[in-house]
Amino acid sequence: MPTTEGVRGQDQVPQPKHLTPQRFLFPVLIMTFLAALLGVMYLDYIVDPQKNLHDFPIALVNRDEGDIQGQPGQEKRVNFGDQVAEGLQQAVPADQIDLRVLGINEAELQMRNAQIYGAVIIPGDFSKRLGILGVGSIVPGDIQLPTITLQTNPRTGIFATTAVERFGEQALDQVNQQVGQQLLATVRAQLAPPSGDAAPAPALSGATQIALERPLNIVIDQFDPLPTGxxxxxxxxxxxxxxxxxxxxxxxxxxxxxxxxxxxxxxxxxxxxxxxxxxxxxxxxxxxxxxxxxxxxxxxxxxxxxxxxxxxxxxxxxxxxxxxxxxxxxxxxxxxxxxxxxxxxxxxxxxxxxxxxxxxxxxxxxxxxxxxxxxxxxxxxxxxxxxxxxxxxxxxxxxxxxxxxxxxxxxxxxxxxxxxxxxxxxxxxxxxxxxxxxxxxxxxxxxxxxxx
Structure with a gap:
């Protein structure tokens, strides 16, 4: 009769000699490393894009031709577009936004070559319309708000478009307030009575004052929109x-x-x-x-x-x-x-x-x-x-x-x-x-x- 040890030996399943604990754990360690690397790479670039913003290229195009304003005999040439452009350059954080001062043709070329994500365009009649707005607040008549266009480049991606729009909301809103303060001060100076005149200055209506405080019409436009699909x-x-x-x-x-x-x-x-x-x-x-x-x-x-x-x-x-x-x-x-x-x-x-x-x-x-x-x-x-x-x-x-x-x-x-x-x-x-x-x-x- 076979011994107990012999029967037990026949029933035993041979174990792989090379599957040591170290080799068993090796694939687990490899996958842990890959998962950790995946987590770092995929989360680090998406967690806070606004915080990571740097050298984001946007064009600044000032086409304003200026205007001659003032009382007869006291006319002077003004260019509010230059003032807005200068204010915008000062307001934009240089470590985040690469604001490139370009002509309209160069800006369009860089948009078509995906070299910039958007553009701020000040039109040629900007000073003229701003002056008309100031006069129109005193003299009745139809007027149009001066316009600044914020152009996005949708072909560079949806996130880039969103970043340009967020930039416009922050920077151009600040410029709008600054221009409004200057325009309101100019209009009040025009309404002030001559020196020695005891008559009070005409008061601005509430609606007029609100319009003058934010005089710019900020228009968001797409440059060469993407087709469907x-x-x-x-x-x-x-x-x-x-x-x-x-x-x-x-x-x-x-x-x-x-x-x-x-x-x-x-x-x-x-x-x-x-x-x-x-x-x-x-x-x-x-x-x-x-x-x-x-x-x-x-x-x-x-x-x-x-x-x-x-x-x-x-x-x-x-x-x-x-x-x-x-x-x-x-x-x-x-x-x-x-x-x-x-x-x-x-x-x-x-x-x-x-x-x-x-x-x-x-x-x-x-x-x-x-x-x-x-x-x-x-x-x-x-x-x-x-x-x-x-x-x-x-x-x-x-x-x-x-x-x-x-x-x-x-x-x-x-x-x-x-x-x-x-x-x-x-x-x-x-x-x-x-x-x-x-x-x-x-x-x-x-x-x-x-x-x-």
């Missing part, structure tokens, strides 16, 4: 994100499936498990196969995204540009992701997620302008792929494919990323191959090689 300027961000994810996730899928087909990874379909014999192929040749798959994928996926966008009635004025740029982005991101995986192995999954997504999305400037985020996001945006991709897509979708609006930067940075990815992959895999660091399965010393 653009998600208030968010489609560019999400399309860029789709291209980035397609390149990164597509590379990971290509990497896994080709390694599985070559026998370097097992293939599992539900309960079916297959581990074929590893192919006799170098790391460099494997890399070339994966790059070829990514190249084909980039063209097909870019076309598929174009079809989806068209079916959803998303406006695309330059479809060929968007298709070619999309294919370039997917190729560059995919090739680089594959090269990182070929260089450092499974750790490349973590590196790709951190580099392309965790650091890239909040520093893209696609939802919150970089001028409303902590300054280190601006540093990240100088090399993070997502920002470059967003600039290129936004230029094609909203700014007529203008090179100055970001397409030029988006293209050459994508090409640079592609070159870096190619160089990294070639250098790493060729170095491994020369040193004999192939991917063949070897048995531990003293044991026979495993049979596949």
């Amino acid at each position: 653009t998600g208030q300027g968010l489609t560019a961000f999400f399309y860029a994100l789709l291209l980035l994810i397609a390149g990164m996730v597509g590379a990971m899928i290509v990497h896994t499936l080709i390694d599985s087909a070559l026998g370097f990874l097992p293939t599992e379909w539900g309960p079916w498990y297959l581990k074929p014999e590893s192919a006799a192929i170098s790391r460099f040749s494997t890399l070339l196969i994966k790059w070829s798959a990514v190249a084909g994928m980039s063209v097909v996926v870019s076309g598929a995204l174009m079809i989806v966008a068209n079916c959803l009635d998303m406006p695309i004025d330059h479809p060929l540009q968007l298709f070619l740029y999309g294919a370039l982005v997917i190729l560059a991101v995919g090739v680089t992701s594959i090269s990182i995986l070929a260089t450092i192995g499974w750790a490349g999954l973590v590196v790709n997620v951190i580099f392309f997504v965790i650091l890239g999305v909040p520093s893209s400037g696609g939802t919150v302008p970089l001028e409303a985020t902590p300054k280190y996001f601006g540093w990240l945006s100088s090399f993070e792929p997502m920002h470059q991709v967003f600039l290129g897509v936004r230029s094609i979708l909203y700014f007529n494919g203008s090179a100055q609006a970001g397409l030029s930067r988006g293209v050459w940075m994508s090409v640079l990323g592609l070159v870096i990815g190619v160089v990294l992959g070639v250098v790493a895999t060729r170095a491994y191959d020369r040193r004999g660091l192939d991917r063949a399965v070897r048995a531990p010393e003293g044991q026979a090689a495993p049979v596949n």
Whole structure:
């Protein structure tokens, strides 16, 4: 009869020898690190954009031609537009707003190239209308309030538009009060009786005084409004994100499936498990196969995204540009992701997620302008792929494919990323191959090689 120990030994399930507590906790620590990094990056850029505001570009356009005012024989030339512009420059916090004094043509050019988020425009007849308002408070007649236009640039995004409107509410309201005080003092001086005249000065009606205290009509206008189907300027961000994810996730899928087909990874379909014999192929040749798959994928996926966008009635004025740029982005991101995986192995999954997504999305400037985020996001945006991709897509979708609006930067940075990815992959895999660091399965010393 078998002993109790023998029966117990047959019933015992063999435990994996390599699953130590340290290895069991390792993925938990990795995910904790990624979650903490995600929290810092995604919350820090959205918690308080107003506090983080810096170097936010807005144009100041003073077109006021001035006016000649005063009693006959005492006329003098005045330019209230200059006074308003000077007051606005003093009122605006220089550490938050980059107020650029521009002509109307330069301001429109910078609006079309996404270089400024809005403009304050003082019209040419500003002094004349302000003078008429002062006279009209004494002499009956029809008058119109002098107007200052606050132009937003909706193609730079909904948050930028909101920030410009908030700036207008604060800064222009302060200017309105200052102009009102000056105008009210001028009118009262005009109503004052001559020296030695005992008659009291005519009193201003309450309605007139209220009108004079805030004499400016602040008009908010959109420069080149967006068409419908653009998600208030968010489609560019999400399309860029789709291209980035397609390149990164597509590379990971290509990497896994080709390694599985070559026998370097097992293939599992539900309960079916297959581990074929590893192919006799170098790391460099494997890399070339994966790059070829990514190249084909980039063209097909870019076309598929174009079809989806068209079916959803998303406006695309330059479809060929968007298709070619999309294919370039997917190729560059995919090739680089594959090269990182070929260089450092499974750790490349973590590196790709951190580099392309965790650091890239909040520093893209696609939802919150970089001028409303902590300054280190601006540093990240100088090399993070997502920002470059967003600039290129936004230029094609909203700014007529203008090179100055970001397409030029988006293209050459994508090409640079592609070159870096190619160089990294070639250098790493060729170095491994020369040193004999192939991917063949070897048995531990003293044991026979495993049979596949």
